[in-house]
Amino acid sequence: MTKHVAVLMGGWSSEREVSLRSGAACASALERKGYRVTRIDVKRDIATVLDQLKPDVALVMLHGRPGEDGTIQGVLETIAIPYTHSGVLSSSLAMQKDLAKTVMATVGVPVAEGLTLSRAEVAKGHVMKPPYVIKPVADGSSVGVFIVTEEHAHPPQELFRDDWPHGDRLLVEKYVAGKELTCAVIKGEASDVIEIVPLVKFYDYEAKYSKGASKHILPAPILPFVYQEVRRLTLAAHLALGCRGVSRADFRYDDRIEGLGGLICLEVNTQPGMTETSLVPELAAYAGVAFDELVQWMVEDASLGR
Numbered sequence: 001m002t003k004h005v006a007v008l009m010g011g012w013s014s015e016r017e018v019s020l021r022s023g024a025a026c027a028s029a030l031e032r033k034g035y036r037v038t039r040i041d042v043k044r045d046i047a048t049v050l051d052q053l054k055p056d057v058a059l060v061m062l063h064g065r066p067g068e069d070g071t072i073q074g075v076l077e078t079i080a081i082p083y084t085h086s087g088v089l090s091s092s093l094a095m096q097k098d099l100a101k102t103v104m105a106t107v108g109v110p111v112a113e114g115l116t117l118s119r120a121e122v123a124k125g126h127v128m129k130p131p132y133v134i135k136p137v138a139d140g141s142s143v144g145v146f147i148v149t150e151e152h153a154h155p156p157q158e159l160f161r162d163d164w165p166h167g168d169r170l171l172v173e174k175y176v177a178g179k180e181l182t183c184a185v186i187k188g189e190a191s192d193v194i195e196i197v198p199l200v201k202f203y204d205y206e207a208k209y210s211k212g213a214s215k216h217i218l219p220a221p222i223l224p225f226v227y228q229e230v231r232r233l234t235l236a237a238h239l240a241l242g243c244r245g246v247s248r249a250d251f252r253y254d255d256r257i258e259g260l261g262g263l264i265c266l267e268v269n270t271q272p273g274m275t276e277t278s279l280v281p282e283l284a285a286y287a288g289v290a291f292d293e294l295v296q297w298m299v300e301d302a303s304l305g306r
Contacts, residue, residue, distance in 0.1 A: 002036045005299055006055035006081075008072065010041035013064030014144075014165065022274040023061035029295040030059070042066070047075050057302045058083040059295070061274060068271040069095040069138060077304060084298045086270040087306030090242035094270045095138045097171050100241060107240040109233050109265045112252075114173035122170050123159035131175035134159075136166035147175060176264045178254030181220055183234040184272065184283045185247050187297060190231035191283040195220035216279070218286055222253065229260055237268050244306045245298055248272040248280055 007030070009023025010016055023039065030037045038053060040046070042062060050058065058081050066072045070092030076083040086094065094100050101111040117127060122134060126148070134146045134155065144166035146156045158164070180196040195217040220227065234249040241247075248269045254262030272280045274295070284294045 002034065003057060003299070004036045004038070004055045005030050005057045005059055006038050006040055006050060006053060007059045007061055008040050008042050008046070008067065009061045011062045011064070011067055012042075013062070013066075013068075015063035018273055018275060019061055019063045019067070021276075022063065022278070023059075025276065025291070026059055026061055026274050026295045026298075029292040030299065032292055033296050035299070042072070046072070047079060050075070050081055051079050055081060057081070057299050059299055059302070060085050060271065063271050063273065065095075065138070068269075073306070080304060082302040082304050083306070084302045085245040085306075086241075086243045086247065090244065090306075091270050094241050094243065094247075094268045097135070097137055097267055098169075100268060103240050104237050104265060104268070107236050109237045109240065110260075110263060112173040112176055112264050112266065114171055116169060116171055119159055119164065119168050119170055122172055123155055125154060127172055128174065133173045133175050135171050135173070137169040137171050138167060149175075176252035176254060176262075176266075178252050178256070178262055179220070179222065181222070181230055181251040181253055182279050183230050183249055183251070184280050185235055185238040185243065185249075186280070186284055186287070186289065186294070190235045192218060192286055193220040193222070193227055193230045194218045194279055194283065195222070196279075216282060218282065222255065226253065226255075226260065226263065229263060233263075233265055237265060241268055241270075243268065243270055245301055246272060246280055246294075 007023050007027040009019045011019055027037045027039050058076055060067050060083055062072060068091060070088040073088040073091050098116040105111050131149045136144045181193055183193045184191040197215040199214055230251055237249050238247050250266045252264050281291050
């Protein structure tokens with residue numbers, strides 16, 4: 001019997017557009033593999049829709065809330081539909097960047113020095129000597145991220161906006177200079193490592209999802225012992241946070257610092273992008289895993305109780 005897969009995409013987060021693109025690419029891949037596919041643009045009635053549809057599996061392609069924070073995973077557990085990627089707790093934990101950093105640090109994953117404060121506190125004045133980075137505690141794709149340099153007399157004025165959409169808790173971290181590196185866990189193993197060279201100001205939402213806005217160098221041109229350490233730390237972070245299926249860890253590496261002192265893990269993404277410019281499909285292809293095969297593996301790996 002043909003397996004029926006519901007591809008969950010869209011939603012209402014700031015990452016809606018890229019989620020729709022990821023979902024469409026994965027749905028087409030599954031159709032090529034012979035699955036029966038239903039594309040669902042997730043709305044607030046998703047539990048009712050899924051309960052009526054009764055698919056065999058849900059492929060979760062929701063970036064940001066509610067797909068990456070454990071919410072949709074809780075719905076799928078409740079109505080007993082096996083799903084892909086990480087479970088309720090690990091999704092929620094990885095999304096809360098401050099808590100995820102605490103957990104990762106316990107297994108020796110180096111993280112940036114930082115503070116978690118209210119938006120009002122961050123907006124008042126410099127809470128840390130510049131340069132530093134301000135980011136929402138629970139948003140992805142570099143949405144709502146500001147780099148504050150020595151040239152800035154005060155924090156960004158956007159923080160005072162009445163319609164600020166990124167929550168009241170912000171993470172302020174010491175800015176880490178250097179190369180932008182990323183590594184994934186695919187089929188239980190750490191992938192190779194990509195260096196991302198943004199061709200815009202930094203690797204923000206636009207650079208991630210616009211063709212030609214960043215250059216990917218694979219394998220990353222770093223010393224072999226650093227390369228292997230990035231891979232080791234990626235798997236260590238994945239396991240520490242309890243991730244399942246595919247995840248991706250992002251790093252900064254300042255190669256002016258001797259040894260491994262300049263290597264910092266920024267975060268782990270439990271719902272990495274699957275668009276034509278995304279990193280995970282590129283890493284999989286480099287390892288000999290075609291896009292359609294990768295998506296099929298995600299679906300066949302799906303389960304409850306993740």
